Amino acid sequence: MTAPQRMCAGCRGRADKSSLTRLVWDGASSVLIDERQQLPGRGVYLHPGCVARAVKSKAIGRGLRHNLDGAAVGNVLATLSVG
Known part of the structure; x- marks a missing residue:
């Protein structure tokens, strides 16, 4: 069985879900980092090095x-951000 794949919002490359960071909208006014990848709602996945490009x-x-x-x-x- 293969690992779930997700697309990075910064570079648009595909990677294993576990290697990406998930961001979610908190429902009020900001973005949260979903470290356990279990919060409800829409999520956006990023490689740590693709933060600047995604912003x-x-x-x-x-x-x-x-x-x-x-x-x-x-x-x-x-x-x-790594660099």
Whole structure:
């Protein structure tokens, strides 16, 4: 049996779900990092190194179907950025 595959919102490449970071909309006003990948709702998956590309292209907001402030999302995701 193969591992579930998901698409990275930054580079649009496919990878095992376990190797990607899942982001979800908290229902109020911000984006959360779903470390256990179990929170309900729409999710967006990212490679840790694709954070800047995803923020620049507004892919996270499109994936979550919400208008997001790029700076606020960037602050939440700053812990994921590798380079």
